Amino acid sequence: MHKFFIRSFVSSLVxxxxxxxxxxxxxxxxxxxxxxxTGDHGWTYQHDVGRKAVEAAGFKTxxxxxxxxxxxxxxxxxxxxxxxxxxxxxTSFGYMNPTNKVAKEFPNVKFEHATGYKREHPNVSTxxxxxxxxxxxxxxxxxxxxxxxVIGYVASFPIPEVIRxxxxxxxxxxxxxxxxxxxxxxxxxxxxxxxxxxxxxALIDQGADVIAQHTDSTAIVQIAxxxxxxxFGQASDMDKFAPKxxxxxxxxxxxxxxxxxxxxxxxxxxxxxxxxxxxGDGMVVISDLDSQMPADxxxxxxxxxxxxxxxxxxxxxxxxxDQKGNLIVAEGKTADDGMLAGMMTYVKGVEGDIPK
Amino acid sequence: xxIDINFVGLIIASIMASAVPLILASCGELITERSxxxxxxxxxxxxxxxxxxxALMTVTGSLIIAVFGAMLAGVLISTIFAFLTxxxxxxxxxxxLALTIFGIGISAMIGKNFVGIPGKEFPVxxxxxxxxxxxxxxxxxxxxxVFYFAFALPFITSYFLKKTKIGLIVRAVGDSPESASNxxxxxxxxxxxxxxxxxxxxxxxxxxxxxxxxxxxxxxxxGGRGWIALALVVFSTWNPIKILIGAMIFGGLTIIQFHxxxxxxxxxxxxxxxxxxxxxxxxxxxxxxxxRKIRLSTPSSLGKSFHKDN
Numbered sequence: 001m002h003k004f005f006i007r008s009f010v011s012s013l014v015x016x017x018x019x020x021x022x023x024x025x026x027x028x029x030x031x032x033x034x035x036x037x038t039g040d041h042g043w044t045y046q047h048d049v050g051r052k053a054v055e056a057a058g059f060k061t062x063x064x065x066x067x068x069x070x071x072x073x074x075x076x077x078x079x080x081x082x083x084x085x086x087x088x089x090x091t092s093f094g095y096m097n098p099t100n101k102v103a104k105e106f107p108n109v110k111f112e113h114a115t116g117y118k119r120e121h122p123n124v125s126t127x128x129x130x131x132x133x134x135x136x137x138x139x140x141x142x143x144x145x146x147x148x149x150v151i152g153y154v155a156s157f158p159i160p161e162v163i164r165x166x167x168x169x170x171x172x173x174x175x176x177x178x179x180x181x182x183x184x185x186x187x188x189x190x191x192x193x194x195x196x197x198x199x200x201x202a203l204i205d206q207g208a209d210v211i212a213q214h215t216d217s218t219a220i221v222q223i224a225x226x227x228x229x230x231x232f233g234q235a236s237d238m239d240k241f242a243p244k245x246x247x248x249x250x251x252x253x254x255x256x257x258x259x260x261x262x263x264x265x266x267x268x269x270x271x272x273x274x275x276x277x278x279x280g281d282g283m284v285v286i287s288d289l290d291s292q293m294p295a296d297x298x299x300x301x302x303x304x305x306x307x308x309x310x311x312x313x314x315x316x317x318x319x320x321x322d323q324k325g326n327l328i329v330a331e332g333k334t335a336d337d338g339m340l341a342g343m344m345t346y347v348k349g350v351e352g353d354i355p356k
Numbered sequence: 357x358x359i360d361i362n363f364v365g366l367i368i369a370s371i372m373a374s375a376v377p378l379i380l381a382s383c384g385e386l387i388t389e390r391s392x393x394x395x396x397x398x399x400x401x402x403x404x405x406x407x408x409x410x411a412l413m414t415v416t417g418s419l420i421i422a423v424f425g426a427m428l429a430g431v432l433i434s435t436i437f438a439f440l441t442x443x444x445x446x447x448x449x450x451x452x453l454a455l456t457i458f459g460i461g462i463s464a465m466i467g468k469n470f471v472g473i474p475g476k477e478f479p480v481x482x483x484x485x486x487x488x489x490x491x492x493x494x495x496x497x498x499x500x501x502v503f504y505f506a507f508a509l510p511f512i513t514s515y516f517l518k519k520t521k522i523g524l525i526v527r528a529v530g531d532s533p534e535s536a537s538n539x540x541x542x543x544x545x546x547x548x549x550x551x552x553x554x555x556x557x558x559x560x561x562x563x564x565x566x567x568x569x570x571x572x573x574x575x576x577x578x579g580g581r582g583w584i585a586l587a588l589v590v591f592s593t594w595n596p597i598k599i600l601i602g603a604m605i606f607g608g609l610t611i612i613q614f615h616x617x618x619x620x621x622x623x624x625x626x627x628x629x630x631x632x633x634x635x636x637x638x639x640x641x642x643x644x645x646x647x648r649k650i651r652l653s654t655p656s657s658l659g660k661s662f663h664k665d666n
Binding site: 036037038039040041045152183184185186187188189191192193194195196197198199201202203205206217218219222223236240241242351352353355356 | 363366367370374464467468471472474475565569570571572573574575576577579581610611614615617618619620622624625626629
C-alpha cells in the first residue's frame with residue numbers, strides 16, 4: 001500500500017503549488033520571503049503586517065509565501081534579486097545559509113535575515129526581537145494569578161529561542177511566587193490547532209490554571225477559555241478569541257523596523273547591522289492588560305514593562321542557577337547576548353529535560 | 357502514584373473528542389472504498405469542509421447552515437472526483453491526490469478573509485450531567501451533537517453494510533462490478549453515490565475541526581488527519597467497528613504522549629507521529645498473510661476503474 005508514503009511527495013507538490021508570488025503596486029522595491037502562509041495568524045501573519053506598513057509608507061513590496069528552507073529558498077531569493085528588488089527580508093531561521101549564499105552573488109541587493117547570526121557579506125544584516133522580555137512580564141502575571149501553583153507551558157521546538165522563553169518566564173514567575181511549578185509540553189509544531197489544543201487540555205487536566213504558549217495558533221487560548229483558566233496571546237493580540245482567558249498578549253511588531261530599513265535603502269544610508277530589539281524599541285509589544293488582574297498587579301506590570309524598556313531591569317539577572325544547581329549568572333550580573341543566543345539549558349525550577 | 361478516577365475520565369473524553377474527525381472521515385471513506393473506489397482526496401475534502409463550515413458560520417451566523425453547508429461542500433468537491441474517475445475513467449490514485457492538492461489550495465484562497473476571526477461557541481448537550489457520575493460523566497456528557505453522531509456512525513455503517521439491501525449492493529459493486537452490472541445494477545450510479553457520501557462525511561469531519569474542536573480558520577488546519585483517516589480504513593480491514601477502536605488509538609497517541617510529558621515521562625515524539633502509519637503497515641502485513649481473511653474483508657476491485665462495455 002504505497003499510497004500512504006505518497007504523503008511527503010504530496011506535501012512537496014503542495015509547497016510548489018503554493019509559491020504564489022504576489023506583486024503589488026518610490027523607487028525602492030522590497031521583497032519578503034515567508035516560511036508559512038500569511039494566513040497562519042501567527043509568525044508569518046505578523047511579518048506580513050510589517051510588510052503592509054512598508055507599503056503604507058509608500059514603497060512597493062512583493063512577498064513569496066510557503067518557501068521551504070531548502071534549495072528552493074535559494075531559487076526564490078535569486079529570482080527576487082534578479083527581478084529588481086533592492087532589499088529582501090528573509091523571515092525564518094532556516095534561510096540563513098541560502099541568504100548568505102545568494103547575497104554573495106548580488107552585492108548590490110541588501111539582504112535582511114530574521115533570527116539568524118551569519119553576516120558573511122557586507123550586504124547582509126540580521127535582526128531579531130527580544131521576545132523573552134515579554135515572557136518576563138507573562139511570568140510575573142502567571143506567578144501572581146495562579147492558585148494551583150501549576151503553570152502549563154506549550155512549547156514548540158527545543159531551540160534557544162524557545163528555551164530562553166521558558167527560562168525567562170519561569171525566573172519571573174518564581175520571583176513573585178517561589179512555589180510555582182512550570183510543566184512543559186513539547187508539541188513539536190509551530191502551528192497545528194488540533195495538536196496545540198490537545199497539549200493545552202492535557203496541561204489543564206493535570207492541574208495547570210495558567211497556560212503559556214510558544215506555538216502560534218489561537219487554539220490554546222480558546223481551550224483555556226472553555227476550561228476557565230488563564231492564558232496569554234502569542235505573536236498577535238488574541239484577546240478577541242478568549243476574552244476571559246487572555247490576560248495579555250506579547251505581540252511581534254516588525255513594522256517600524258521594516259519601514260526604517262527600507263527608508264535607509266532609499267536614502268542610501270543602509271549599513272550592515274545586527275539588530276536585537278525588545279520592548280524598549282517597540283519590536284516587542286505588550287497588549288492591554290486585562291481588568292481581571294488586580295490593580296496592584298497591573299501597576300507592577302506597567303512598571304516592569306517600563307524598566308525592561310529602559311534597561312533598568314534585565315530578564316536574566318543573577319543569581320541564576322541551572323537545573324543541576326550550577327551558578328550560570330553571578331549575583332548582580334546579567335546574561336550577555338552570546339549566552340542568550342545559545343541558551344540550551346533550563347534554569348532551576350523548570351521540570352523535566354529538554355527533548356533531543 | 358494515585359490516579360484520580362475523574363482524571364482518567366477527562367483523558368478518555370479528550371481522546372474521544374480527538375477521534376471524532378477520524379471516525380467521520382474514515383467511515384465515509386470506508387463506504388467509498390467498499391464500492392471499489394479509492395479516493396485519496398480525504399485530506400482535501402476535509403479542509404474544504406473546514407473552511408466552508410467556518411465561512412458559513414461567520415457569514416450566516418447559523419450553525420445548522422454551516423454544518424450542512426460543509427457537508428454539501430464535501431459533496432460538491434467529491435463530485436469532481438466522481439465525474440473524473442467514473443465518467444471519464446481516470447486513475448483513482450492520481451485523481452485523489454490531485455483532489456487533495458486542489459482542496460488545500462482553494463481552501464487557503466477562500467480562507468484569506470477568515471483568518472483571525474474567532475469562531476462561535478457550538479452548543480454541547482447534557483452539560484449539567486457531567487459531574488453526576490464519576491469517570492463516566494465526562495466521557496458520556498457535555499459533547500456536541502456531532503460527537504454523538506460520530507460514535508454512532510460505525511454501528512450504523514456496519515448495520516448498513518451487513519443488513520440492508522443497498523449495503524449488499526455496495527459490497528457487490530466493490531467486489532465484482534462486472535457481476536453486479538450483469539445483475540442489472542447500475543455500478544456507476546452506486547459508485548457516484550458512495551463517493552458523494554464519503555465527501556459529505558469528510559466535509560463534516562473538517563467542519564468539526566474548524567467549528568467545534570478548535571473554532572477558528574487557519575490554513576492547512578486539518579494537519580494530515582485526512583491521511584490518518586485513510587490509514588485507518590486499511591487498519592480496520594474495512595470493518596467500521598474496528599475504525600472506532602483504531603480512531604481511539606490513533607487519536608489517543610498524541611494525547612497520552614502530552615500527558616506523559618506533563619508528568620515527566622519522555623518518549624520520542626517523532627516515533628509517536630509515525631506510529632499510526634507503522635501500525636497500519638504491521639496490520640497490512642499481518643492480514644496479508646491470511647489470504648482467506650483478506651479476501652473476506654478487502655473490496656476485491658478496490659481502485660480499479662470499471663468500463664461498462666467490458
